[in-house]
Amino acid sequence: xxxxxxxxxxxxxKRGQNVTFRCDPISEHNRLYWYRQTLGQGPxxxxxxxxxxxxxxxxxxxxxxxxxxxxGSFSTLEIQRTEQGDSAMYLCASSHSGxxxxxxxxEQFFGPGTRLTVL
Amino acid sequence: GNxxxxxxxxxxxxxxxxxxxxxxxxxxGYPSLFWYVQYPGEGLQLLLKATKAxxxxxxxxxxxxxxxxxxxxxxxxxxxQVSDSAVYFCALSEGGGATNKLIFGTGTxxxxxx
Numbered sequence: 001x002x003x004x005x006x007x008x009x010x011x012x013x014k015r016g017q018n019v020t021f022r023c024d025p026i027s028e029h030n031r032l033y034w035y036r037q038t039l040g041q042g043p044x045x046x047x048x049x050x051x052x053x054x055x056x057x058x059x060x061x062x063x064x065x066x067x068x069x070x071x072g073s074f075s076t077l078e079i080q081r082t083e084q085g086d087s088a089m090y091l092c093a094s095s096h097s098g099x100x101x102x103x104x105x106x107e108q109f110f111g112p113g114t115r116l117t118v119l
Numbered sequence: 120g121n122x123x124x125x126x127x128x129x130x131x132x133x134x135x136x137x138x139x140x141x142x143x144x145x146x147x148g149y150p151s152l153f154w155y156v157q158y159p160g161e162g163l164q165l166l167l168k169a170t171k172a173x174x175x176x177x178x179x180x181x182x183x184x185x186x187x188x189x190x191x192x193x194x195x196x197x198x199x200q201v202s203d204s205a206v207y208f209c210a211l212s213e214g215g216g217a218t219n220k221l222i223f224g225t226g227t228x229x230x231x232x233x
Contacts, residue, residue, distance in 0.1 A: 042223030
C-alpha cells in the first residue's frame with residue numbers, strides 16, 4: 001500500500017499522560033499536514049511541513065502540542081499532559097509542492113487518522 | 120478569515136433521487152474549492168475540485184461549479200446510489216503557492232435508502 005499511513009489507529013489514554021502519533025506520507029511527497037477533527041465537525045488545520053521545515057502552525061496548536069519531521073519523511077505529533085478536550089481524530093495528509101502559480105493545487109492525500117480518547 | 124458554510128444534514132434520499140448539498144464560502148483572493156468524501160470507516164478522499172471561477176469539477180457522476188458571484192460551490196448528482204452514503208465536506212484552499220492548507224465545512228451526512 002503506497003498511501004498515507006498513521007499509527008496507532010486508536011489511542012485511549014488518561015488525562016495528564018503524554019501521547020505520540022506517527023504519520024508516514026506518500027514517499028515522494030515533500031509536504032505534510034496535520035489536521036484535527038472533532039465529532040460532528042470538519043477537519044481543522046494544525047500544522048504543516050515542507051520537507052523537514054515546519055512552516056506554519058495554527059493557533060489551535062497550544063504549547064502542549066509539538067510536531068516534528070526530522071528527516072523530511074515521517075512525522076510525529078506529540079501531545080503532552082493530555083486533556084479531555086484533546087479527544088479527537090488526528091489526520092495526516094501529504095502532497096507535492098509542485099509549481100507555484102495562482103490557482104494551482106496539489107492534491108492532499110489523507111491517512112485513515114488516529115482516534116484519541118482522553119479519559 | 121476564510122471560512123466554508125455547508126448545509127447541515129443528515130440528508131436522507133431514496134435511490135435514484137437528485138442530490139444537492141449547498142456550500143458557500145468566504146475568502147480573500149482566489150481560493151481553490153473542493154468536495155471531499157468520507158465513506159464509513161475510511162479516510163477522506165478528494166471527490167472533485169475547481170481552481171477558478173466558472174470551472175466545473177466532476178467525478179463519479181457528481182458535479183460542482185465554482186460561482187464567484189454567489190461565492191458558492193454546490194454539490195449535485197442526478198441519481199444517487201446506496202453506495203454514495205457518506206459524509207461530504209466542502210473545503211477551500213488559498214492556493215497560489217501559499218500553505219495550501221484546507222479549510223473545511225462541518226460536513227453533511229448523506230444516507231441513501233434502497
